[in-house]
Amino acid sequence: MSVIVVIKQWFKRKFNTWLTKQVPKSQQQVLSRRNIFIFPSKFGFSYLFFVLLLFILGTNYQNNLIILLSYLLVSVFITAMLQSFNNLLKLSISVKTQQLFGFADSPINIPVLLSTTKIRIAYQLFFQSTHITQPQDFSTDTMCLIPVVLKKRGLGILPRLTVQSYYGFGLFRCWTSVDLNTSVLVYPKPEKPAQIDIEKFLSTNANDVSTDHLSEVLTTQNGVDEFNELIPYKSGESLGKVAWKHVARGQGWYSKNYDQLLDSTPNWLSLSALPQAPVEQQLRWLCYLIIELQKREKVFGLILPTNTISPDQGSLHHHICLKEIALYGQ
Incomplete structure (x- = not known):
């Protein structure tokens, strides 16, 4: 490791320590003189060099017009500095949601609320990455x-979160770096197990009945198999479901409601049912299988060494299972 790299790392640690004290954690940050930083941009330094060159030429040749022009350019430089600072002053930044989640190695969109009472110009916001949003x-x-x-x-x-602005001719970079004190639940990156036939795997797990965890049950949903009850007819419903005998008797318009019998044998997902691999790899496979079962609207349960989640279906159950594997072993 070179000396330059060591010096950069040391400087970065010192700066982060100072930044933590200067801009402490908070879910809502209001920008002020304490947490706004401003420094000339590359263009700003070039501008200053040009102004200095004009001033030296003016004094060397005793040309008052050139000296006056250099003074004018300096006043523009100072005005741009004040405008750039004022552009960020009193801007409020916050994250308004408490349920942030996403997958590892994939972009997670964080809703950041910018609150202000005056017109703001050309912001850039980013989380230490190349993705930039510029309202x-x-x-x-x-x-x-x-x-x-x-x-x-x-x-x-x-x-x-870095918020920066080059407003004011691009002469200054005015920025802040705030810690919004917000956590994100990160699910494992879903990966399709190449060595597993998904259809066969799900079929095998559905038929593998365990007396401790599984029993075949029949549930009902609206369908066409078995008559259930009469319900008031709603405009636009199929006339094929209308109870015409009741209509003929003058007893009003009713529709026939039917129930369909479903075999809700659940699929059980577990680490032991997967091929031998590192735990992190198995968790990525489990994540993919959970997403696949959710897409197919299947009933499934999850068995981990630390916990067992009863079979169910739906979006809430889907997130509960993903949360369990995300926090497994932590």
Whole structure:
């Protein structure tokens, strides 16, 4: 490791320590003189060099017009600095949701609310990545979806959000780096197990009946198999379901409601049913299978060494299972 790399790492640690004290964690940050930083941009330094060159030429040749022009350019530079700082001043930044989740190695859109009472110009917002959102000229509350990519599964902490602006001729970079003190539940990256026939695997798990966890049950849903009851007819329903005998007797318009019998034998997902592999790889496979069962609207349960989730279906059950494998072993 070179000396330059060591110096950069040392400087970065010192700066992060100072930044933590200067801009502490908070779910809502209001920008002020304490947490706004401003420094000339590359173009700003070039501008200063040009102004300095003009001043030296003016004094060397005793040309008052050139000296006056250099003074004018300096006043523009100072005005741009004040305008750039004022562009960020009193801007409120917050995350308004408590349920943030997504998959590892995939962009997770974080809803960031920008609140202001005056017109703002040309912001850039990003979570230490190349994904940048740049709202233009807003003067009310604005919701921005800022993507962030987290590598590890589990309960992750959002990195610092950088808000910057080059407003004012691009002479200054005015920025802040805030910690919104928000966590994100990161699910494992779903991966399709190449060595598993999905159809065969799900069929095998559905037929593998365990007296501890599984029993075949029959449930009903609206269908066409067995008559259930009469319900008031609604305009637009199929006339084939109308109880015409009741209509002929003058007893009103009713529709026949039927129930369909379903075999709701659940699929059981577990680490032991998967091929031998590192645990992290098995969890990625489980994540894929859970998503696949959810898409097919199947009933499924999850068996882990630390917990067992009873068979169910639906979006809530889907997220409960994903949360369980996301936090497994942590």
